[in-house]
Amino acid sequence: MNQDNTFTNSLQAWMNTPDSEKNWDAGALMLLQLSGNRIMYHNISVNPKGKAEFIKGQLQKYLNFRLQKLTHDEVEAMQAKVDEIAKSVIKPDFSIPSVVASELVDNNSVSPNKSAEYADFKTGKRADHDSLPEEVQALYVENLDIVHRMRELHLKLRTLSLDNTTCPDSERYPFLKEIITLDKKRVSNWDIYDHYIIGSSSSTSVNPEPDVVNPSDETEKSKPKKAKTTAKRTTKKTAKKE
Numbered sequence: 001m002n003q004d005n006t007f008t009n010s011l012q013a014w015m016n017t018p019d020s021e022k023n024w025d026a027g028a029l030m031l032l033q034l035s036g037n038r039i040m041y042h043n044i045s046v047n048p049k050g051k052a053e054f055i056k057g058q059l060q061k062y063l064n065f066r067l068q069k070l071t072h073d074e075v076e077a078m079q080a081k082v083d084e085i086a087k088s089v090i091k092p093d094f095s096i097p098s099v100v101a102s103e104l105v106d107n108n109s110v111s112p113n114k115s116a117e118y119a120d121f122k123t124g125k126r127a128d129h130d131s132l133p134e135e136v137q138a139l140y141v142e143n144l145d146i147v148h149r150m151r152e153l154h155l156k157l158r159t160l161s162l163d164n165t166t167c168p169d170s171e172r173y174p175f176l177k178e179i180i181t182l183d184k185k186r187v188s189n190w191d192i193y194d195h196y197i198i199g200s201s202s203s204t205s206v207n208p209e210p211d212v213v214n215p216s217d218e219t220e221k222s223k224p225k226k227a228k229t230t231a232k233r234t235t236k237k238t239a240k241k242e
Contacts, residue, residue, distance in 0.1 A: 024048035075169040078176040139189040
């Protein structure tokens with residue numbers, strides 16, 4: 001069942017409020033909303049401040065559960081995204097036994113599907129690749145390194161999941177996050193590489209050069225100086241005539 005994140009935030013805010021400032025009536029009402037126990041609510045609502053420790057203890061349990069649920073849902077969503085990335089990009093060899101996978105991770109190696117991986121990249125290489133600026137060519141090479149890294153992380157994630165059938169979310173999270181971040185970078189690199197037009201100035205967006213001066217700006221800057229010079233000469237000539 002989906003939980004109300006707004007209510008969770010309100011509950012957390014109430015728990016973080018100093019006891020001297022807490023609205024105990026509101027706390028008792030939140031406990032009723034969470035438990036649905038009207039008899040309990042009737043008993044504590046008579047003097048909620050007198051039942052302060054009970055209300056805090058019960059609400060803390062509910063808050064811990066809801067925060068854990070939020071974290072779990074987030075990790076599960078990330079896992080689903082990584083599973084899709086694995087199918088289309090990483091393409092792991094699921095026939096590798098867990099023992100072999102562990103050895104590959106320990107040796108900082110990647111899956112033995114290298115030849116297929118290079119084949120995929122070769123098909124994505126532009127026919128005019130050698131004519132592209134170096135910074136654009138570098139994106140193509142970088143993407144190969146990115147996929148290597150993604151495959152290494154995914155292999156570690158698989159090994160972790162095999163070794164721990166109930167793998168904690170906190171252990172999976174960093175691997176999932178890095179894979180997703182790398183994939184965004186990979187997609188961005190391909191977009192720039194595929195759509196780059198030779199002869200265009202868009203390469204500055206790939207590797208912008210600092211302190212680039214537009215010649216037209218220099219022309220505009222020089223105009224006032226010329227005007228001042230002319231004015232000075234005119235003044236000198238007038239002075240001589242006088």
